[in-house]
Amino acid sequence: MGDWKTITVPALSSASKITYQNTSEKKMSPSSLNMQQVLRSPLPSYKNMHSFFSAFCTEENVEQSISYLNRELTTLGFPSLYLECKDKELNVVSVLNCMNELLVLQRKNLRAQEEVEIQHLKLGSDMDHLQNCYAKVKEQLEASRREIVGLQERDRQQQCKNRNLHQLLKNEKDEVQKLQNIIASRATQYNHDMKRKEREYNKLKERLHQLVMNKKDKKIAMDVLNYVGRVDGKRGAWRTGKTEARNEEEMYKVLLGGYEQRQKQLLVENAELKKVLQQMKKEMISLLPPQKQKPKERAEDGIGPVLSDMEEDAVEVNKENMWELSCETVREQLTNSIRKQWRMLKNHVEKLDNQVSRAHSGALNGSDVISREDHELETEKLELEIQQCKEMIKTQQQLLQDCYLLEERERLQEEWKLFREQKKNFERERRSFTEAAIRLGLERKAFEEDRGAWLKQQFLSMTSDHKNSEHVKTQSAYSGSSDSDNQLMNFRSWQKKPHCLPSVPPSEELCQTIQHIPHNSNSSVVLNKTTEDSKPKQWKGLNKAETE
Amino acid sequence: MNFSEVFKLSGLLCKFSPDGKYLASCVQYRLIIRDVNNLQILQLYTCLDQIQYIEWSSDSLFILCAMYKRGIVQVWSLEQPDWHCKIDEGSAGLVASCWSPDGRHILNTTEFYLRITVWSLCTKSVSYIKYPKACQHGIAFTKDGRYMALAERRDCKDFISLFVCSDWQLLRHFDTETQDLSGIEWAPNGCVLAVWDTCLEYKILLYSLDGRLLSTYSAYEWSLGIKSVAWSPSSQFLAIGSYDEKVRILNHVTWKKITEFEHPATIANPKIIVYKEMEKSPRVETESLAFPPARAQASSLFSTQSKYDISQVPVTLQYVKPVTDRANPRIGIGMLAFSPDNCFLATKNDNIPNAIWIWDVQKLKLFVVLEQLYAVQLFQWDPRQPRLAICTGNSKVYLWSPAGCVSVQVPMEGDFQVLSLCWHSSGDSMALLSKDNFCMCYLEREEVK
Numbered sequence: 001m002g003d004w005k006t007i008t009v010p011a012l013s014s015a016s017k018i019t020y021q022n023t024s025e026k027k028m029s030p031s032s033l034n035m036q037q038v039l040r041s042p043l044p045s046y047k048n049m050h051s052f053f054s055a056f057c058t059e060e061n062v063e064q065s066i067s068y069l070n071r072e073l074t075t076l077g078f079p080s081l082y083l084e085c086k087d088k089e090l091n092v093v094s095v096l097n098c099m100n101e102l103l104v105l106q107r108k109n110l111r112a113q114e115e116v117e118i119q120h121l122k123l124g125s126d127m128d129h130l131q132n133c134y135a136k137v138k139e140q141l142e143a144s145r146r147e148i149v150g151l152q153e154r155d156r157q158q159q160c161k162n163r164n165l166h167q168l169l170k171n172e173k174d175e176v177q178k179l180q181n182i183i184a185s186r187a188t189q190y191n192h193d194m195k196r197k198e199r200e201y202n203k204l205k206e207r208l209h210q211l212v213m214n215k216k217d218k219k220i221a222m223d224v225l226n227y228v229g230r231v232d233g234k235r236g237a238w239r240t241g242k243t244e245a246r247n248e249e250e251m252y253k254v255l256l257g258g259y260e261q262r263q264k265q266l267l268v269e270n271a272e273l274k275k276v277l278q279q280m281k282k283e284m285i286s287l288l289p290p291q292k293q294k295p296k297e298r299a300e301d302g303i304g305p306v307l308s309d310m311e312e313d314a315v316e317v318n319k320e321n322m323w324e325l326s327c328e329t330v331r332e333q334l335t336n337s338i339r340k341q342w343r344m345l346k347n348h349v350e351k352l353d354n355q356v357s358r359a360h361s362g363a364l365n366g367s368d369v370i371s372r373e374d375h376e377l378e379t380e381k382l383e384l385e386i387q388q389c390k391e392m393i394k395t396q397q398q399l400l401q402d403c404y405l406l407e408e409r410e411r412l413q414e415e416w417k418l419f420r421e422q423k424k425n426f427e428r429e430r431r432s433f434t435e436a437a438i439r440l441g442l443e444r445k446a447f448e449e450d451r452g453a454w455l456k457q458q459f460l461s462m463t464s465d466h467k468n469s470e471h472v473k474t475q476s477a478y479s480g481s482s483d484s485d486n487q488l489m490n491f492r493s494w495q496k497k498p499h500c501l502p503s504v505p506p507s508e509e510l511c512q513t514i515q516h517i518p519h520n521s522n523s524s525v526v527l528n529k530t531t532e533d534s535k536p537k538q539w540k541g542l543n544k545a546e547t548e
Numbered sequence: 549m550n551f552s553e554v555f556k557l558s559g560l561l562c563k564f565s566p567d568g569k570y571l572a573s574c575v576q577y578r579l580i581i582r583d584v585n586n587l588q589i590l591q592l593y594t595c596l597d598q599i600q601y602i603e604w605s606s607d608s609l610f611i612l613c614a615m616y617k618r619g620i621v622q623v624w625s626l627e628q629p630d631w632h633c634k635i636d637e638g639s640a641g642l643v644a645s646c647w648s649p650d651g652r653h654i655l656n657t658t659e660f661y662l663r664i665t666v667w668s669l670c671t672k673s674v675s676y677i678k679y680p681k682a683c684q685h686g687i688a689f690t691k692d693g694r695y696m697a698l699a700e701r702r703d704c705k706d707f708i709s710l711f712v713c714s715d716w717q718l719l720r721h722f723d724t725e726t727q728d729l730s731g732i733e734w735a736p737n738g739c740v741l742a743v744w745d746t747c748l749e750y751k752i753l754l755y756s757l758d759g760r761l762l763s764t765y766s767a768y769e770w771s772l773g774i775k776s777v778a779w780s781p782s783s784q785f786l787a788i789g790s791y792d793e794k795v796r797i798l799n800h801v802t803w804k805k806i807t808e809f810e811h812p813a814t815i816a817n818p819k820i821i822v823y824k825e826m827e828k829s830p831r832v833e834t835e836s837l838a839f840p841p842a843r844a845q846a847s848s849l850f851s852t853q854s855k856y857d858i859s860q861v862p863v864t865l866q867y868v869k870p871v872t873d874r875a876n877p878r879i880g881i882g883m884l885a886f887s888p889d890n891c892f893l894a895t896k897n898d899n900i901p902n903a904i905w906i907w908d909v910q911k912l913k914l915f916v917v918l919e920q921l922y923a924v925q926l927f928q929w930d931p932r933q934p935r936l937a938i939c940t941g942n943s944k945v946y947l948w949s950p951a952g953c954v955s956v957q958v959p960m961e962g963d964f965q966v967l968s969l970c971w972h973s974s975g976d977s978m979a980l981l982s983k984d985n986f987c988m989c990y991l992e993r994e995e996v997k
Binding site (some may be wrong): 166195198209220224225228232251255 | 572610623625630631632633634635636637638639640652658660661663667670671672676678687694695704712714715717719727729737738739748753756757758770801819
């Protein structure tokens, strides 16, 4: 058996998973107690696992621990760890099986625990939720209770108001009644007073009348030149009983005449109305479906003097003249028959209405709805189409407008371009013109100066050459070239000194002008001509230069 | 439209003769008879005192002039200018005077309505009728002139006496169920007599020629009642205008109300045409003015032209709130007249004095409303056709017909305020009367557009 060692196992929070360690330690019952304690206690933390596991079985108490374990396991229903035949020998297979079983069991227990915990959580949350709901519902209940109280209060107020208004109305009505009574009483009072005053007044009138009559005023008279004949030429007649009777007769004649006229009118009206009623009756009969049974029934019943409708109609053709009479029975018959027909027509129409409504509400419930829906859809479609068309038209109009605008704009732009170009050209020309004019002016000035100088020189030379006059004359005869050469020379010499002309080309042209001079005696004229001639040349040249 | 020149007139006394040939006018104490077409003076008569009333006899041969202050009635003959007749009532006094329908008797109402004296021009007889009723329309003759109805009052009760005009025989005498009879009127067919009560009570009674009560009609009680009454020319309808601004139409068959016409201040029905008189300022060409300006020019310069414009419905008319604490307030339907062809009824609501309401009798609906600038003084239908002439106290005369309406300025020098007018029996002309003058207005056949 081995040495019994008491192992004081620390109270650990150990799991039920106990790994078997190869320690042979035996336990005493207190240790088993401890062991049981350990078993009952929760899972061990992994930190303490090793220490715990080593605490149960050590190398010394292996057999004890085996026998303990065997005892525990057998009590739990597991097979024995020892071999069957030989005790104290470990049945490894059964040990392993037991281990496996224990593992499985452990896992199951863990799962179960997990499930339980989950359910616990769920239940907890459910509980919370329910508590919240309960709180909310309680709040709502309170709120609605308060509302009810408020509404009740309002209702009470409104009823109060209503009662007040009713009271006011009653008061007003009472007042109106009172005022009417007052008016009535006052009216009677006034009437009474009026009557009294009138009686007094009548008395006065009587008195006055008496006085007037008594006085026999001579003034009250008619003064006429001669009496006039009556209108109808006859003489006046005495008023006798006959005349009175005749007057009465006349009066009644007049009255009767009036009545007769009125009666005629009324007869005519009646006849027309009767005709209209007859027509209406006929039309109503034609509208109604033929009802052949009823008149037969009536005939069978034989209801006294009242004719059936069909019989009436048959009779009617023959006795149309009867309707001309305006006696009571005929009138009644006509009105009754019209009423009957009208009632029948009404019933007929009502039946039709019911049929229609039944047909609609019955089997063809959907069709009605669908047809309406269709109708609505169609109308919507049409509306959409209309809108689309309108929009299209609008856009097209806009586009057209834009096109026109664009065209116009392009045209305008082109014109603008042209205009601008022309403007530029004109400006250029103007500038060149002004420049040329300035140049010309300057040149002219210079030329004038030169000319003046040259003339002076010439004069001087002429005076100096007077001594050698012939030579000069002959030279002057051939003034063309030699003089010109001289002049040219002089001019050239002159030219070189002052540099009056700014640019080269004008000087060349000026030379040209000078060459032209001798062709004409009038130098100024020539100058002018040449200048004029030069101008167009100049312009052309300038133009060419510019355009290039 | 042609206007004649202006003649003197006094007292708005200007009347056409029944045969349409003559026009009688008064200037103070003179009576002037003119020819209607050329307005030449045919006769001139001088009376003893200022004339207060003139009336032609039915055969246009005689004309009476009443002078109430002196109590004298003078009768003149057109055939014989030398013939004269003077009726002196003496101390009895004279309040009213009128011809009988045969043109040979004159009925004078003495002062205080003591009696009515019937003077005969053919015989020497005089008749007295005692206790006549002291009201405005106390005597009524039938249209054919055969019968006369006279309102009487004895012992605080009203009576009606029916006389035969040919020999003044009392035909019927019956009492009426009225408190205080205020008017009587025969229907144009002479068979029915309408009798209505004082304005304190709305009651109208219809009696037949032989004195039987045919019907009574009362629309309401306690408020002020009937103000004006008019028969339609065919005697089919009786229009009653009352103080509650409504006109009620009774029919001659059942004597029950067939409709009532209201006269509210706002007209909202778009089918009603509302003509509004508008002033248009005249264009003055300052260059062509001469100084001093000629008289005619001056008047035309300062006179404002006016024309009719069609107002857009809804229209609010000028409503005058009357003073309620006075007697005879200016409220209710004061004027009522049927057109001669029985197609239209013209009414005037005194609460809206500037407007005339024209109702279509066939449809019994409001047809046209004419809104004037000033209060309407008088309107009168043309005796032959549905044409209404209106005067509002200014210098214009207005004409309305279903074809349209026109405002015509009377082209007179100075002020000519048209206070009254009367049509000639042919409907071709009318006389416009002002306080001191009158003029004739000749209308062409196709005048009103």
